[in-house]
Structures are given as C-alpha cells and as structure tokens.
Amino acid sequence: MNIIFPIISFFFFFISCTGTNSYNIENIDSQALHKLILTQEGIIIDVRTSEEFLSGHLNEATNIDFYSNDFIEKLKLVRKDLPVYVYCRSGGRSASASNQMQKLGFTKIYNLIGGIESWKLANYPVIKSNKTHQSNHAFFSVAELDDILFNNKLVLINFSTEWCVPCKKMKPIIEKIQKENKNLEVVFIDADVNRELVEKYQIQGVPVFVIFNNGQEIFRHIGIISEKKLLKELI
Numbered sequence: 001m002n003i004i005f006p007i008i009s010f011f012f013f014f015i016s017c018t019g020t021n022s023y024n025i026e027n028i029d030s031q032a033l034h035k036l037i038l039t040q041e042g043i044i045i046d047v048r049t050s051e052e053f054l055s056g057h058l059n060e061a062t063n064i065d066f067y068s069n070d071f072i073e074k075l076k077l078v079r080k081d082l083p084v085y086v087y088c089r090s091g092g093r094s095a096s097a098s099n100q101m102q103k104l105g106f107t108k109i110y111n112l113i114g115g116i117e118s119w120k121l122a123n124y125p126v127i128k129s130n131k132t133h134q135s136n137h138a139f140f141s142v143a144e145l146d147d148i149l150f151n152n153k154l155v156l157i158n159f160s161t162e163w164c165v166p167c168k169k170m171k172p173i174i175e176k177i178q179k180e181n182k183n184l185e186v187v188f189i190d191a192d193v194n195r196e197l198v199e200k201y202q203i204q205g206v207p208v209f210v211i212f213n214n215g216q217e218i219f220r221h222i223g224i225i226s227e228k229k230l231l232k233e234l235i
Contacts, residue, residue: 025098025109030122033085033112042083044165046116047071047097052089056126058119062165066093070192072100077161077191077198079205079223080106087112087119139193142200149215152185154234159189159198159208166224167207173227174209177234184234 028036036042037058046057047066057063064074066088078084084106088094091114098111112119120126149155158174160167178186191198191206201210204222211219211233219233 024107025102025111027095027111027113029113030119030124033087033110033119034122034124036083036110037085040083042085042110043078044085045078045087045097047086047088047093048116054129056120056128057116058087059125059127060165061087062163064163066097071097072104073195074161074163074192075101075104077164077203077206078106080104081205082223083108083110085110085112088115090115090117138190140187140189140197142196145187145189145197148185148187149212153214154183155185155187155212156230156234157187157189157201157210157212159191159201159203159210160206161190161192164206170207170209170224173230177227177230181234 037044044058044061046053046061046063048057048063049065049067050063053061053063062078064071064078068074084101086094086097086101086109088097091112094111094115098109101109114121116126145157156174156177158170160171174186174188178184189197191203197203201208207223209219209221209225209230210217221230
C-alpha cells in the first residue's frame with residue numbers, strides 16, 4: 001500500500017508536467033458546436049488554407065492557416081480568455097491546433113470532430129467569401145508612434161489585424177468616430193506588421209483600443225465595444 005501511493009502520485013505529477021492533461025480541450029460534434037455558437041460568446045477559428053476557407057466556412061470564422069509560417073504568431077494575437085471553436089476539413093489539423101492553443105494558454109478550446117465536412121453533413125450553413133485583401137496599414141516605428149503621442153493631446157490607438165473578425169466589425173465604428181471628432185488623432189496599428197509595438201504595449205489579443213491623453217494611457221479595452229461607451233471615454 002505504501003508503494004502504490006507514491007507511484008500514483010508520480011503518475012499524476014508526470015501527466016501535469018508533460019502537458020498531456022487536456023482539461024481545457026473538448027472534442028465536440030456539429031450539433032454541440034452549433035448550440036454553443038448560438039448561446040455563448042466565443043471565437044471561431046478555421047485552420048484550413050485560405051483557398052479552402054474561401055470555398056466555404058462557418059459564419060464569422062477567422063481564418064488562420066495551420067501550415068502558415070506565422071501560425072503561432074497569429075494565435076498569440078487571439079484573445080485567450082474567451083472560448084475558441086476550432087475546425088478544419090476533417091479534424092486532424094484542428095486537433096493539432098488545439099494542442100498548440102493549449103500550450104499558449106487558451107482557457108477553453110472546443111475542437112470540431114469531423115471538421116467542416118461533418119458540419120455540412122448535419123446540414124448546418126456555410127458561407128463563401130471573396131478573396132481577402134492584404135493589409136494597407138502602415139508600419140510604425142516606436143519613435144514614430146511616440147512622436148504622435150507627444151504632438152497630440154488626445155489619441156486613440158486601434159490595434160487590429162486584417163483576419164480578425166471582431167476587428168472588421170469595429171473598423172467602421174472607429175472610422176466614424178475619427179470622422180466626427182476632429183480633435184482626436186486616431187492611429188490604426190496592424191498587429192501583424194508592427195510586432196515591436198505589440199510587444200511594447202503588451203497586446204495579447206485583438207482588437208485592442210487604447211486612449212492616451214497628453215501622452216499618458218487613460219483607457220484600454222480588448223474586444224468589441226460600443227460606440228457610445230468608447231465616446232464616453234474620449235470626453
């Protein structure tokens with residue numbers, strides 16, 4: 001009895017240290033995923049290639065190609081405090097991606113068993129997209145952004161990416177605020193292009209909105225925010 005207890009204790013210690021504990025990864029079928037998407041906030045990630053994605057994908061899915069060289073770097077820009085729903089064509093890539101997400105600290109990961117093929121077999125909807133455009137957002141050096149903060153009293157910085165669905169939803173709102181508030185300097189920072197600024201301002205998910213007054217940060221928000229709430233912080 002005295003020998004068995006240390007062996008069991010060592011086993012659980014080994015499991016926790018080797019990362020094989022998948023407590024925050026849950027494999028689910030299409031019906032369960034459909035229900036979760038309808039009932040709780042989360043981020044849908046399609047890890048197929050862009051060509052596969054454009055041919056048909058889940059509504060509001062973000063495409064991050066599992067085989068791309070910057071796959072991990074892009075995952076680092078996804079919010080980790082929200083549930084993530086990940087899928088591929090048949091389930092292989094999404095299972096591997098889920099393991100990568102776990103290592104990066106995502107709190108809850110739902111992996112679709114059978115991928116989008118099982119989703120379509122269950123007669124759930126898919127949508128097609130046009131070819132995505134490359135980012136037009138400029139590169140900013142740390143010195144350039146510091147200069148903007150120094151020369152403008154009120155500055156709103158929007159950290160985003162071209163592939164982030166919440167970022168796309170927020171862009172028209174930020175552009176409207178920019179147009180209607182002439183005393184406000186708005187800076188769009190593409191997190192994919194400006195890695196140095198992402199590190200300096202500790203951006204761990206996009207979109208992020210940071211307000212500066214006289215060079216001092218006074219407000220920060222991650223994720224979608226209403227125009228009314230953002231304007232309130234700008235007064």
